[in-house]
Amino acid sequence: xxxxxxxxxxxxxxxxxxxxxxxxxxxxxxxxxxxxxxxxxxxxxxxxxxxxxxxxxxxxxxxxxxxxxxxxxxxxxxxxxxxxxxxxxxxxxxxxxxxxxxxxxxxxxxxxxxxxxxxxxxxxxxxxxxxxxxxxxxxxxxxxxxxxxxxxxxxxxxxxxxxxxxxxxxxxxxxxxxxxxxxxxxxxxxxxxxxxxxxxxxxxxxxxxxxxxxx
Numbered sequence: 001x002x003x004x005x006x007x008x009x010x011x012x013x014x015x016x017x018x019x020x021x022x023x024x025x026x027x028x029x030x031x032x033x034x035x036x037x038x039x040x041x042x043x044x045x046x047x048x049x050x051x052x053x054x055x056x057x058x059x060x061x062x063x064x065x066x067x068x069x070x071x072x073x074x075x076x077x078x079x080x081x082x083x084x085x086x087x088x089x090x091x092x093x094x095x096x097x098x099x100x101x102x103x104x105x106x107x108x109x110x111x112x113x114x115x116x117x118x119x120x121x122x123x124x125x126x127x128x129x130x131x132x133x134x135x136x137x138x139x140x141x142x143x144x145x146x147x148x149x150x151x152x153x154x155x156x157x158x159x160x161x162x163x164x165x166x167x168x169x170x171x172x173x174x175x176x177x178x179x180x181x182x183x184x185x186x187x188x189x190x191x192x193x194x195x196x197x198x199x200x201x202x203x204x205x206x207x208x209x210x211x212x213x214x215x
Contacts, residue, residue, distance in 0.1 A: 002034045003064035005075075006050070007209060009039040015210030017203045021060035023072040023169045024079070025202035027162065031083035039209065073105050076162055086162040093158060100156050100163025108146070109170045111138040116173055139179055147183045154192060168193030 005028075007021040021037075028035045044050055045057045053061040054070040062069040062078070069075050077098065080086035087094045115135040122128045146167075150156065155164045171190050174180050180187040193199060 001065070002036050003028070003062055004036040004038055005063075006038050006040050006053070006059045006061045007206070008059060009041045009209075010213040011206070011210050013210075015207040017206055018173060019059070019206065020072050020169075022202060022206055023166065024060050024062060024075050025205055026165055026169070026199050027076045027079045027086060029198035029201045030165065030196075031079060031085045033079065033083060037205075037209070073101055073166065076166060077101065080162040086165065088158065088161065096157050097161035097163040100161070101166045104163065104166040104170045108142050108167065109173075111135070111142060112170060112173050115139055115177065119177070136177070136179065139174070139177075140182070143179060143183045143186055147186050150185055150189055152185070154189075160193075160196070164193060168199075 005021055005024050008019055011019045013019050040050060040059065045059065050061070051057055053063070053068050058070070060072065060075065062075040069078060087097050115138070118128065118131065118135055122131070155161065156167065157163065168190050171180065171186065172194070180190060
């Protein structure tokens with residue numbers, strides 16, 4: 001049987017591939033694992049059936065037999081550990097790739113999300129103009145550090161891994177900010193991830209859901 005993931009019935013990202021089920025879709029596509037999708041409404045996400053899978057009432061969730069998981073880091077790591085293609089065979093390289101997954105979620109994503117939330121929801125606040133430069137500079141600090149680590153390499157640590165998959169999905173949230181343009185090597189890194197056939201299949205699958213919901 002194929003695993004089942006949950007996704008928005010009508011995604012607030014309007015089909016831009018920013019909803020977090022994109023990470024799980026991409027991972028499954030990279031390893032060649034078919035999957036089913038159960039679409040949920042915002043109301044359904046707060047009902048007991050969904051809360052039993054995700055106690056915080058969010059998406060995605062992942063179900064495979066008697067296993068149910070939430071949180072994209074845990075789900076992608078589970079997929080990567082059970083299928084070839086997303087983690088190196090060498091034990092040390094494998095641990096480093098997992099480390100990059102944590103770095104994407106714990107070090108890069110928080111300031112990026114904070115900036116995005118401010119740009120979406122605080123534009124009418126009196127403090128917005130004064131706070132925005134500080135938020136942008138926090139992201140610049142992390143992008144500069146990532147740029148120095150990346151150098152002229154294609155990927156973070158040798159071959160493409162789950163660490164790159166997670167990092168690229170986090171960095172894609174900056175497309176509308178203009179900040180990626182200040183770091184061409186990081187921008188090129190994101191573009192390489194977005195050009196992978198598995199990414200394109202996952203993106204098209206998520207976009208098709210949005211188009212169906214708005215047609």
